[in-house]
Amino acid sequence: MMDITFGQYYQTESRLHRLDPRVKLAGTLIFIFSLFITQNISCYIIATIFLICVVLLSNVPPLMILKGMKPIIMIMLITVLFNLFLTPGIPMVSFWRFTITEEGAKNAAFTAVRLMYLVTGSTILTLTTSPNNLTDGMEKGLGFLKLFKLPVHEIAMMMSIALRFIPILMEETDKIIKAQTARGADFESGGMIRRAKALVPILVPLFVSAFRRANDLALAMEARCYHGGEGRTKMKPLIYKAWDIRAYVVLLCYISLIIIFAIYNPI
Amino acid sequence: MAIIETHGLGYDYIRRDDDGNVSGITRAVNNIDLEVEKGEFIAVLGGNGSGKSTLAKHINAILYPTEGYVLVDGKNTKDEDSIWDIRQKAGMVFQNPDNQIIGSVVEEDVGFGPENMGIPTGGIWERVEESLKTLGMWEYRKHSPMKLSGGQKQRVAIAGVVAMHPECIIMDEPTAMLDPSGRKEVIRAARALNDVEKVTIILITHYMEEVIYADRVFVMEKGEIKMTGTPREIFSRVDELKDLRLTVPQATSLAYELKKSGMISLPDGILSEEELVREICRSYSIM
Numbered sequence: 001m002m003d004i005t006f007g008q009y010y011q012t013e014s015r016l017h018r019l020d021p022r023v024k025l026a027g028t029l030i031f032i033f034s035l036f037i038t039q040n041i042s043c044y045i046i047a048t049i050f051l052i053c054v055v056l057l058s059n060v061p062p063l064m065i066l067k068g069m070k071p072i073i074m075i076m077l078i079t080v081l082f083n084l085f086l087t088p089g090i091p092m093v094s095f096w097r098f099t100i101t102e103e104g105a106k107n108a109a110f111t112a113v114r115l116m117y118l119v120t121g122s123t124i125l126t127l128t129t130s131p132n133n134l135t136d137g138m139e140k141g142l143g144f145l146k147l148f149k150l151p152v153h154e155i156a157m158m159m160s161i162a163l164r165f166i167p168i169l170m171e172e173t174d175k176i177i178k179a180q181t182a183r184g185a186d187f188e189s190g191g192m193i194r195r196a197k198a199l200v201p202i203l204v205p206l207f208v209s210a211f212r213r214a215n216d217l218a219l220a221m222e223a224r225c226y227h228g229g230e231g232r233t234k235m236k237p238l239i240y241k242a243w244d245i246r247a248y249v250v251l252l253c254y255i256s257l258i259i260i261f262a263i264y265n266p267i
Numbered sequence: 268m269a270i271i272e273t274h275g276l277g278y279d280y281i282r283r284d285d286d287g288n289v290s291g292i293t294r295a296v297n298n299i300d301l302e303v304e305k306g307e308f309i310a311v312l313g314g315n316g317s318g319k320s321t322l323a324k325h326i327n328a329i330l331y332p333t334e335g336y337v338l339v340d341g342k343n344t345k346d347e348d349s350i351w352d353i354r355q356k357a358g359m360v361f362q363n364p365d366n367q368i369i370g371s372v373v374e375e376d377v378g379f380g381p382e383n384m385g386i387p388t389g390g391i392w393e394r395v396e397e398s399l400k401t402l403g404m405w406e407y408r409k410h411s412p413m414k415l416s417g418g419q420k421q422r423v424a425i426a427g428v429v430a431m432h433p434e435c436i437i438m439d440e441p442t443a444m445l446d447p448s449g450r451k452e453v454i455r456a457a458r459a460l461n462d463v464e465k466v467t468i469i470l471i472t473h474y475m476e477e478v479i480y481a482d483r484v485f486v487m488e489k490g491e492i493k494m495t496g497t498p499r500e501i502f503s504r505v506d507e508l509k510d511l512r513l514t515v516p517q518a519t520s521l522a523y524e525l526k527k528s529g530m531i532s533l534p535d536g537i538l539s540e541e542e543l544v545r546e547i548c549r550s551y552s553i554m
Contacts, residue, residue, distance in 0.1 A: 009371060011409060131371045164371045167413055213366050220367035223327050223359040224427065225351050225383040235378035235391045 010127040014059035017128050020244040021137025027251050028125045034258040035114050035121075042261045044113060050254055051117060060127050068123035069116065076115050083108040131163035133236070139229075140238050153229030161217065165210075172209055176202050270435050270467050271303040271326055271357070275335030278321055295321040296490040298335070303469065305434065308461045310478035310498075311471045313487035314512050319471045322487070323439045326469070327359040340434065355384060358428030360438045364412075364420035364445075373415075373423050374399070374408040380431040391430075398429035401464065402456055418449025422456055429460065435467035436460065442474060450474070475502075475516045479538040486511060503535030518543040 016024070034047060055062060089103035126134070135156035146152050177187065180201050187198050276299040284290040296318040303309055313319040324330040325337050328344040339357050342349040358380075361367045370376030374395050381391040399405040402422045412420055421441050428436055438457060442450040454477050460466045470477065478484050484501045486494035488511045494501055501508070505515055505523040515523070522537040531550045537543050 009411065011372075011411065130375070160371070161369065164369070168365055216361065216363055216366035217369070219329060220359075220361055221369060221379075223329060223354060223361075224369075224380040224431065225354050226379075227351065227383065231385045233382055233385050233387060233391065235375065235382055235388065235395070237388055 009130045010060050010064060012059050014057060014128065015243070016054065016058040016124070018243070019128075019247055020238055020240055021129050021133045022141040022238060022240075023244050023247045023251075024125055024129055025134070025137050025141055027247070028121055030251050030255050031121045032118060034255055035117055037262050038258060039110070040261065040265050042265075043258050044110070046254070046257055046261065047117060051120060054124060055120075058124055058128050060124070064127065065120055065123055068127075069119055072115065072119050076112055079115065080108045080112050083111050126163075131160045134163075135160035136234070136236065136238060153232075157229075165213065168213075169206065169210060173202065173206055176205050269302040269338075270305045270340055271301070271469075272338040273299050273301050273322075273325070273332075273335065274338075275300060276322070276325060276332050276337060277334035278325065278330060279333045280321075294490055296325075299490075299492055301485065301492065303435070303467060305467055306461070306465045307467055308458070308480065308482045309467075309469045310481035310484045311469065311487060312473065312475070312478055312484060312501075312513060313471075314473060317487040318490035319487050320439050321490075323359065323437045323469070323471050326357050326435075326437050328353045328357075329359075351384075355380075355431050356433055357435045357437060358431055358433035360421070360424050360428055360436060360441050362440045362443050364417055364424055367424050368412045368420060368427075371411060372408075373404065373410050373412060376412060376423060377408075377427045377430050380427055384431060394430040394432070398426040401429060401460070402426040416449060417445040418452035421445065421449065421453045425453070425456055425460075429464075429466075433466065435469065437469045437471070439471050440473070441470075442472065442477065450477070454480070473513075475514065475519075479516070486513070498538060499536035501536070502538060522546070 031047070031050070034043070038044060038047070055065060084100055084104050084107075085098050087101055087104035087107050089101035091099045092102050092105060093100045129137070138159070139153055139156040142152055181187070185198060185201060187195065190198070276296060277294065278296045280293045280295050281289055282291040282293070299322060311319045311322065321330065325332060325344065326339060328337075328339075328350050331345055337344045339353045342353055344350070344353055368376050369379050377395045377399055378391050381394050386394065395408075396405070399408055402425055404419065404422050404426055407415065407419065407423075412423060415423065425436070425438075425441070436457075438453075441457075442453050445453065454470075457468050457470060458480050461468045470481065472478065478501075479498045481498055484494075484496060484498050485492050486501060486508070493511060494504065494507065502515055502519045505520065508515055514520070516538065518540045519537055522533050522543050525531055525547075526533050531547065533543075533546050533550060537546060
C-alpha cells in the first residue's frame, strides 16, 4: 500500500498533542515565517534547535516525520539545481556550460534546508493534531473572518472531511492501479506523454468513486442532523490552559530571537 | 401509538436528459401502507431494486413522498419545521461504513450527531460514553476508524446514531459490505439495542438469515409490499419467496423439501439448523 504521512494523525500521548490547536497553528505559521526572513546561519541554527525540541516533545518517531519528506524530494531537487546553477555571482566550480557560484551553493543549501524544515514543521502539525482538532482550531482562530462573510465553519468542515478521505482515496487508487494492471495496463514504460495518458484510466474511476462517496457522506451527515455551523455545540471546545499560554511565550521568544539575529546578522 | 406510519406512499425517480427535460419516470415505491409500533424489530426483505432503500430514506426525511405521506412519531416528513426532529427520532445507518464515518477518531464521530443537535459539551461526553459502551466499542474510542474492521466500523456508525437518542433506527443494508463475522456482530448489536434499550429497529437486508429475529417481516418487490408476517409465517411460504427470487435459509429450504417429499412431517417455517435437528429427532421418536 502507498504510504503518506501528510494529513495523517499519529495517535500518542504527548505535550504537543495536548496543546491547543490554535497555538500549534500559530506556531507553524510563525515557524514558516521565520524560515523566510532568515538568510544567515545563526538563524538556521536557532530554527534547527527549535525544530529538534518540537520533534522530541511530540513523541512521534522521527522516522514517521522523515517519511513525510518523500513526496517533496523531486521539488527539492529541482529547486536546489536551479539555485545551484542559475545564481549569478563569484564562480566557484565551472565545467562545460555550467558554473556553480558561491552564492549559488549557499542559496541551494539554504533552500534545501528551508524546504525540509517547512515540510517537517507542517508534518508535525498534522501528526500531532487530529484533523477535527485542526479544523476546530482554524474555525475558532479565524472566526473573526465571519464578519467579512467568509463561511469559516463550512470551509473548516470541508477541510476536515478532505483530510479524512485522503487515506481512503489512496487505498482506492492503489486498488484501481492493481485492477488496471491486471487487465494489462502498462504504467511503467514509454515516455512522459504515454505515461501521462496511462493515468487516465486511473483518474476517471477515481473521480467517479470520489463523487459517489461525497454523495453518500452528504446523506449520512444530513441524516445525523447536520445543518451548518449554526446552533452547533462542540464536543471538545477549545479553552486555553496555562500550558498553552506558556507555549505562546516560547513562540514569541523564538520569533524575537530570529528577528534580532536576522537584523544584526552576526554571522 | 405507532412510531412510523405511511399512507399510500409513492415515490417517482425522475430522470432528466442533458437539457433538463424529463426523459423517464421510474416508480420506486408504490402505494405503501405500513405501521410500526414502538419497540418492534422489523425486517424489510427484498432483492436489488425492490425499493427497500427508497422506503428507508423516506422515514428519515431524506426523500419526500411523491404521493401519500409518512408520519414519524405523529409528525409529517413533508413539514419542514419538524425535519430535524424527525431525523433525531429516526436515525439511519447506511451500507458503506467508510462513507458514513465523519470523524477521524471514533469518539469524535460518535459526538458528531449530538454536536449538531446543540447538546452542551458535558452532555455530549455522557452520550458518547453511554453509546460506545452499549455497542461494546468503548475501548476503541481513541482509535482511527480506518484501522477498525468492517463490523467494528459499522458498530461505530450505529453508536453515532444511538448517541442522538433516537426512538427508531433504520438500518439500510448495514451488513451488505461485511464478512460473515462482521455481519453477526452488527446483527447482534441491533438485537441488543432492541432488547435492552427498547429501540425500534427497521432492518433492511437481502440476507434471509438476518430476519429470523425480527418481530415482523415485510417482503418487498417492485416497490410494493408483497408479504407481511412473522418470520415463521413468511418462511413457511417457500414457493412464494422463490417466485420473488429470494432464497430462504438452508435449514428452512431443507425442511421444506423433506416435507414436500412426504418423508417426515415437520412444522412449517423452520428457521434455524438447531430447530430442524430438534424437529427431525422429535418426528422420529414419535414414530
